[in-house]
Amino acid sequence: MSVRSNLHFVLFILMSALLSACATPPPSHIQVNSKEHQGKLSEIQQWNLKGRMAFKSADEKFSANLNWQQIEDSYHLSLNTMLGINILSMHGDKDSVELDADGEHYQDTDASHLIWRITGWQIPVSQFSFWIKGQAGPTDQAIYEQSGVVNQLIPHCDTCVGWLISYSDYRQVGDVWLPHNIKLNNSPLGNQILIRVNKWTIQ
Template structure:
């Protein structure tokens, strides 16, 4: 059977052109997908440890928003956490995913008030009040320092090569057995703050995990 040479050539050329176009489109799509899946490397941290600790000490007005998980031998829960600190005064609220309040507490160095389960409580010591109401043995007064990654003068701090604290062994009263670990430091304005904090006390069987969604410096 006779087949026109021109027709055969045109058909072949069209087929080659279509295959080339499809191949090109697939290459572009692959590049886009790979680029979308690629993770950007974290911003490198390099600070002077003493200068960084001084900056943390001077940061006394802030708000932390995130997620907290607590586990003890008798209890465990997770909640949204909102902690606002203004100098020595603080306000802490824990809420469920549905926005139902679990606990609200506000106070300063001299007094503390707590609302939970429709009841109102007062005390002069936040740690004692928390223990009285919930049974949790937590040194609340140290939390504003621990959350920021700030070490007290007597604490044993293990620094990463970048200059920020990797682990903290506090030496304060009622701090026996606690170990605080830090990960995922991110720069907030002009200071590096941890966004993943683990507080562990094997002696008490207590563990607190805090994942920070947002730091707000005021």
């Protein structure tokens, strides 16, 4: 079976479970100053995330357990089936990226290009470490809830065209509120990524 086929292989039960888990829960009692909250998010440079991720396009559906560790510009991300079988493992920094899948090893200088080469998915990987936290970049358009946290993010960058990120289920982790449901949608490409965070660990 090809790498592309293996990476696209999913148990549809996992997808269904993730989609239902991403239903919006009752709102948390949050009240923050938006500017101060964004400042706290920018200070978080080392963290670990465990959860589930689902990818959906017009042609396919894919879901997996997600484990993501970020240390400043360096990251390690792995996707596994619910049986613990590794689908994909990727690590890198701003200068290079390496990916292992289906017994094959790949390298590139750009993570987004590498993902596109192997899977055909057009995903701006370099932006994910900010988006996942609900952190708006200096050129992004952020729509805030009355509570002060970001509800939607319209990013502006060369590889961000068409993406809209929506957030829900904010929970307090240490002294900062972090989203536990993240929906990334690109209507022109017909792509959607859903991330359900089970646990944030800030280091």
